[in-house]
Amino acid sequence: MDEVWEDLSNIPADPPEMRELCKDCKRPAVVCWCSGLPPERLKPQSTIILLQHPAEEKRCLRTAPMLQLGLADNKCLIYKGKKFPQPRHEALENILNQPNTVLLYPSKTAIDIRALESNNESYNIVLIDGTWPQAKAIYASSPILHKIKQVKLITSSTSSYIIRTQPTEGCLSTLETAAEALSQLENDPKYREQLVQPLHVLCQYQLDNGAVTHQSKEFLIKTKTYPKLIGKRLSKLLQSTNDCILKETMNKH
Template sequence: MEESESVWEDLSNIPADPPSKRKLCDKCKRPAVVCWCSALPSERITPRSNIILLQHPAEEKRCLRTAPMLQLGLAENKCLIFKGKRFPLTRHENLENILRQPNTILLYPSKASINIEELDSKEPSYNIVLIDGTWPQAKAIYASSPILHTIKQVKLVCRNISNYIIRTQPTEGCLSTLETAAEALSQLEMDPKYSELLVRPLHMLCQYQLDNGAVTHQSKEFLIKTKTYPKLIGKRLSKLLKSTNDNDESLTNFTKNGL
């Protein structure tokens, strides 16, 4: 009887409410212990151009995404995020108007895309549209959004290696959404501060992950070249790598999560 009473006493001491969650940062919404807000620019940067992110819904669930760093690093309303699998939808207020403006450009590596450096330098500002998602997600969004096919398409041609070293990139030239936007702004505004200041939170995030057990990831392209890639190579990856090698350019600068 005493044992039974002891069990009930133990059960009665269990709190009815669930344990409190870790304290979250008010800005980045990450747990305070892994907050990267201290690495943000001391003052939010105000470029002439605007960043427009067309974000696949799955991106919002990723804990290591870089879009929030971009949105918090730039001045308010300088980085707009629209979520969906096709664009525009009726809920995307003012997006169609933005996409139809003559100074809107789409960072997308199509056959029709031109080097971003070839854009008219006399244009005071641009609406820079990026698709935020994996390569298959980005292709699906592009295919299901006919309005994107009518926008002037540009590409980044750079030799930068991504600092997003805790994620596996498809090819050596792939950059995260944050890095792509920062590089595009630096080139269009002719000011290196964007690619220097905006990516600091990413450095902080990666360093924290590495200090706590994460490992540096090489790109799929590097692993394949060194014959250390653990999986069979699919047709899509083979075609992408062949195109990259033939053109000696980065084909997928706007995607960060793989093929």
């Protein structure tokens, strides 16, 4: 018994020393991706507005902070919640009601973002940050979003977020979606090229330390290597994506 008390008395009262954190990305210095950030924070005409599901903030490999640090102050605004706007979301309702606000959401009425007037015009580009089911739930519970002009991305880009499983081959991370949207809207490839570099740094570190590349669920299903049964929701999403790709291909010809 005396030995037990002696052992307990030797436990330090202070908490163990934590790993040094980067002052910018708040990640442990050894896994910091800030070396991939643009040399100077980019200043687009338009502003990215992220409506972020609370669960997304808890992910250790999320990309929203990369976007926020890659863009100039007030060019990436993040609001958290499961429905929008709420009283705590300062100025958000005013932003969502502005005529130059657009919602990047793949609805049937969404138009190509490149069809927007881009001559000296700035837009508030609203993105829902979360998984596809979370994004659909946020959209359904936020009637104000239904009134906003909706736009979509038409791109052949594939995700560089290879350490995370995407639903379909055409899915992009929040960072990549915003970067592609800014590049198309402002007709400047630097947003696509520079904003995603921290993601490359992150993925390379993970791969160097035992992570493996992930194929999309769509790829795994097509190759009959997906380990689970396909639910109706995923099946419908895959079919919708394939129909969209087929339609765009036919329009090009």
